[in-house]
Amino acid sequence: MSIVSLARFQFAMTTIYHFFFVPFSIGLALVVAIMETAYIVTKKKEYLKMTKFWGNIFLLSFAVGVVTGIIQEFQFGMNWSDYSRFVGDIFGAPLALEALLAFFMESTFLGLWIFTWDMVNPKLHAVFIWLVTFASMISALWILAANSFMQHPVGYSIKNGHAVMTDFKALLTNPQLWYEFSHVIAGAIVTGGAVVAGLAAFRLLKKKVESPAFYKKSLKIGLVVTLFGSIAVLTAGDLQMKALVREQPMKFAATEGLYKDTGDPAAWTLIAWANENQHKRIWGVDLPYVLSILAYDKPSGAVQGLNSVNKQLVKKYGARNYYPPVNAVFWSFRIMAGFGTLMLLVSLLGLILARKKKQLLYKQRWMLWVLGLCTFAPFLANTAGWLVTELGRYPWTVYGLFTIKQSVSPNVSVASLLTSNIIYFLLFTGLAITMVSLIVREMRKGPDHDESLSEQEKKDQQVDPFDKGAFE
Template sequence: MDIVTLARFQFAMTTVFHFFFVPFSIGMGLVVAIMETLYVKTKNEKYRQLAKFWGNIFLLSFAVGVVTGIIQEFQFGMNWSDYSRFVGDIFGAPLAVEALLAFFMESTFLGLWIFTWDRVKPLTHVIFMWLVTIASILSAFWILTANSFMQHPVGYTLRNGRAEMTDFSALLTNHQVWYEFSHVIAAAITMGGMIAAGLAAFQLIKRKDPLMRAFFKKSMRVGLVITLLGSLAVLTAGDLQMKALIEEQPMKFAAMEGTYEDTGDPAAWTLIAWANEKEHSQVFGIKVPYVLSILSYGKPSGSIKGMNTVNQELIEEHGFKNYYPPVNTLFWSFRIMAGFGMLMLFVAVAGLFLTRKKKPILYEKKWMLWIMGLCTFAPFLANTAGWLVTELGRYPWTVYGLFTIKDSVSPNVSATSLLISNIVYFLLFSGLAITMIYLVKRELNKGPEIEGMIDSDQDSIDPFDKEAFTNE
């Protein structure tokens, strides 16, 4: 119950809850933009109804994301003021651009999109939604620019105990930005598609009306295609980011693999394991020969430094400290992230195959629909696990190699105030979560507006078949 632990818990709780909704809104915004684009291209009224219905879900995620984002901003001044003093000259610039440019652009065009249905041409209206989507992606870019400095500091000089910016362009060309950005946006795309497909599956379980079933079948197909594309992008981006860690954050990489001792050449991959973190040793592990070398270097040779070796190197560079991160958390978080990522890729491929026009058996098999529906929660778990790896793997640094967590905490906060604020935030976030779930469920139960919807027997065009892109 010390100050550092309570401050870390509060920031982690706020970040995790906020990050439930950041990729949710980015991904769902893209889903809505694609659906409305199909309407503009095909003039099929069903796609307009898709865009309006899923747009309501998107608006809910956006609203909760804004509330939690504001709370997170307060954290830097409340509990991490020494960190803010140290890095504020650098950290503040991208966050200011995010708020003054990307967020205002996003909120402005979102307002136009909400209030101009049937008041502007369909092409103009869909452009509003694409601008909202682009702005949300730009918002993520500027936030990740700030976070990437914490992972790999560049473009700065140390002066009077502070990190001061010397090259703004270096922040933008920091390769860590592009690893994180591509990974996060790909995960957001996957999340948007999976939520649309999963929630549609839940509706197909209980809906009997042919018009409603036709609507949610189309929703599922669009969602699965987007999930497939996003999952493939996540695999590529994640692989590149993981390989970059070998040189830049070798302790994080070794912890993700549960490797305390140097692996030797070739390196075996640990499938499952458990570590004795106090003794800095592995209690047990099941290893697969050659696989870690293949994953790390793209060939069946090459070794990886273990945590004990890396810790000694960090001691020689920075002084005597314990540089070991929470190994078991990182090891299993990485596998949860990768496991659910592969699950969503498999579900997307299988779902598209089982809903093909010739034999769409998935729609009639409740057990298959239940699997698809439960996968709605997979991107939330994968994204949360991924951020735990990203942030906890940097321990004990807030800015890697420059500033520690212990040095970052506000000097004037007390354990009592932190405990009380933790309880308040927990209750607030729980209330927001319950409200969000209730409102989403209400929107789903209400269903889409049926005006203009076509009969299910006529609804045979797949949204991504070539017929969908020819004007009637």
């Protein structure tokens, strides 16, 4: 257990856990905004019920996302201080804009949305949740502007051993930013739709379910959002992978498990396993022509392997091991792409079966089980995608400029890192249990819970905590 490995594990743990809730809250905010807009247009009370019911689950995801985000950012100063010193002049601007502009906007309009039911015009109230959705996406944009610099540094110069921003516009026009942003937002849309559809499917599996029409309508909306998001995420992912062929050939070769240069045309490896110590593939199943089509949109063209790219990097940056963890990157990519394709097919099939004339979906328990289990699919896909993005950049924190070993804080110890790892693990486990239990409780309450309360119970829930009588 070295300092570098423990620091990397801690950052991976905090970042992955935080990233469970980023696409969750962005996507669910969009779904809730769509539901409230449907209420404004149709005046149907069922859409208002959906807005409030799924809005409660969105608020839970937002709250936990804020907590985990604070812990995740704390890592920069705690374990990666040398990295923070190196990129601080560049990261300062986008991270400040994220906090002062996007997050404040998101929090302000979320507060207005929560506390102004029946107090403002319904159309204005719907605008609040759309502004929350927009602000959450802009927040992601600024964070990804910083991350895209790590992937593809632009608009900088090196002064006194530090990266200094010379062109802020270059950060915003960085092609890597827009590949990442479109991919992340599309993944968030899928997450929001899949969660709503999956949780609704679980409720419909109950033998005696209250308000079945409510969950059927919610499921259909979730499927539509999931289908749209799945098409977008596969398109964005395809464009991002094509860019890797040019910008990060080592990462691209790792996602395909290629140690040797391919022939022309290039075959795509469906499944494989590599001996990372000997830098060679042990076994694999190849599909002819497919990799050329995926990489170049034509059935011809060769792809460089890890060994060739490593020689080029040694010549350019000096003697060092530039091989990423190939098996982890290879299988993470397939998990991401596999679940992305699965959600596209499942949402399409679900909508076909849910057509008004026959509505076969609600009679097929096996399909409801599939939809329910797909609640977890976007979380696995999002996590796998970020593993590809970050592990594939090894050994760099900032590609071509700063390595992982250079980035670690010089004053941390194995004991302190091990202790904080245990504490964070227990904290995140507690948060996860709390989050899941609260969602389950909301689902069990059902959409008609508020209407079933007595007038006195409603008044008790609306007590102003700052009113002097609240404590009497």
